[in-house]
Amino acid sequence: MTRLSRRALLAGALSAGGAAAAAAVVVRRAPGPSDEPSLPAGEPSPSPPPTPTPLPRGGAARLAATSSFDFDTFDALRSGEPSTVELLGRVHARLLQWDDPAGARLGPDLAAAREQPDPLTLLLRLDARARWQDVPPLGGRPVTGDDVRFHLERALAIAREGTAPLVQRTGPLREVARVELPAPGLIRLVLARPSPLLEAALAAEFALVQPPEVASRFDADPLDPALLAGCGPWRFAGFDRETARLEAYTAGHRVPLLDALSVSPPTDTLARYRAGDLDEFPALDPRDAAAARSLPGIQEFALPWRETVLSTFSVSAPPWSDARLLEALSGALNRGWLAEALFAGRARPAGPLPPVSGAALPESDLAAFPGYAADPDADAGAARQRWEAAGGPALGTVAVDIPAIFDPRYAASAVVIERLNAILGPQFRPAVERYPVIAARVQEGFYGNGRAAFWFGWGPPLPSPDPREALLELFGHALAPADRDALFSSADAASLRGLQRRLLAGFAGGVVPWVQQLTEVFRRPGLEGPAPSPFWDGHRDIRRYRSS
Structure with a gap:
């Protein structure tokens, strides 16, 4: 996958106008009659699960990885690099995890x-089996409530400083508001106001719990491999060149x-697979991908990218306040045309929620909106009529900023611009810019407010498998208070799809999603485990095993 860090600035730029999370939450269980909370040791189950067939243990x-290794720091709370999570996400644990990313289920x-x-109030009961790894300076001691309070208070301080990467x-x-320890192994988070996405934040990409002994040494050398010591399922054993x-x-x-795991950057992957490495x-x-499919017995998995290709427009003033232009x-x-012309078919049409989300609009629903028709020519004819009726030709030159890491890789400055000029008229001109420039322009409202300009490229990475978080980040500024409340009071798939239809009508908020790209992951016969996810999922490697 393409490098996140070079375009992660957009995560903040696009969400700067987003609204705060709604106040409503779903109460999980009623409080008990006693003053002191008492939680069970694990999540309750309505009936004992069947005894699973033991899986084979051992092997390597x-x-x-899906991105190159470019570590910025081993301080999880100050990192902005996905490659850092490739290591820390296996060596450390989070308070909660996305047990099923595809189903957006926390565990x-x-x-x-x-x-x-x-x-x-949110109560958390620590797993009594949790221990820091038996490496200096941790020595295999138990994970305590004080450790977790230290982690949370440090995370809160960094969040309030506003110094963390976006x-x-x-x-x-x-x-x-505060973190309390009402009993051994019990953590109580007291909120100043309801925070419906708090549990998702405790399972977030960088929400890795690091011990006080390690955190105190980050200032001296934030990339010291000795700092890779946590309480996760894997212990760091060193680097073999670039391989962890x-x-x-x-x-x-x-x-x-498994007994061992190695993770390396995605270079010369097909040759290394053929060599048995x-x-x-x-x-x-x-x-x-085409060559890998000819290899005997190989397993193939589709993997959606975590980013949606999109454009944003400032719609508070002309020209883009006229929805007909958008x-x-x-x-x-047209999305089908884009998928083929720009990505050789390795993409799918995206609505406000991309196809990877279980609450995404099906393509049959998307077909009712401009740009999603099964016949690109039909979309093109209607587009020209809308453009002329809204005075599009009178705008003169329309500048389209395309990120430098997006072009020339996909030749978007040729493919996209030629299409616009052919369908709407010869007035579109490309400009290849760095992502920080585009991010700053998004925040300044440059793409509109009297300027005939927009940008086309990767948006921010999806914040989590929770569809509500993705909708709030990109469209929060366009949601009515009732819609924001509904995200948390009745966030079922049907209501989320209804909200997306309303957002697509006239492209509310000026966010126009295009497509979600796809890649493939190939796996050797005999290696079994969870299907790949576009989200961070190194914690799920504990389920990998060899069947032969």
Whole structure:
């Protein structure tokens, strides 16, 4: 996948106008009659689950990551690099984890149980089996409530300072007023106001719990490998050139099925697989995917990118306050045509929620909106009529900023501009810019407010598997208070789809989603495990095993 860090600035730029999370929360269980909270040791189950068939243990797996290694710091709360999570996300644990990213279902990790007795209180019960790894300076000691309080208070302080990278998305944490320890192993988060996305924030990409002994040494050398010591299922065993070697940590609360794991950057992946040096790799080059499919017994998985290709417009003033102009641009760049012309078919039409979301609009629903027709020519004809009726030709030159890392890789400055000029008229001109320039222009309202300009490229990475978070980040500024409240009071798939239809009508808020790109992940026969996810999922490697 393309490097996140070079365009992560957009995460803040696009969400700067977003509204705060709604006040309503769903209360999980009623509070008990006693004054002192008492949580079960784990999540309750309505009936004992069937005894699973034991999976084979032992062996090793060699994986290629989806992004190059470019570590900025091993301080999880100050990092903005996905490659950092490739290591820390396996060596450390979070309080909660996305147990099922595809189903947007949270599960336990360090917190074996959780309860929200009222909208201003969240209780977390630590897993009694959790221990820091048996490496200096931790020595295998238990994880305590004091450790977690230290982590949370440090995260809250950084969030309030506003010094964390934008991809940290610290908003939900800012609603926590204080962290209390009412009993051993029990953490109580007291909120100043309801924070419906707080649990998602505790499972966020960089929400990795690091011990006080390690955090105190970040200022001296933030990239010291000795700092890679946590309470996760894997223990860091060193680097072999660029490859990170990990060993199973069997004394903690989550024990992997494999004995060892190695993770390396996605370079020369097909050749390394053929040489027996890789067991799983992403096919970032479509030629590698075509060649991999001919290999005997290989397993293939589709992997959506975590970013949506989109454009944003400032719609508070002309010219883009006329929705017909946005509908014309959307119709000219028909999604099916874009997927083929720009990405050789490795993309799918995206609505306000991309196809990876379980609450995304189906393509049959999207077809009712400009730019999503099955026939690109039909969209093109309607687009030209809308453009002319709204006075589009009188705008003169329309500048389209295209990120430098997006072009020339996909030749967007040729493909996209030629299409617009052919359908709407010869008035579109490309400009290749760096992402920081585009991000600053988004924040300044440059793409509109009297300027005939917009940008086309990757948007911010999806914040989490929770569809509500993605909608708030991109469209929060365009949501009516009732719609924001509805996100949390009745956030079922049907209501989320209804909200997306309203957002697509006239492209409310000036955010025009285009497509979500796809890549492929290939896996060696005999290696089994969870299907790849576009989100961080190194914690799910504990389920990998070899069946032969």
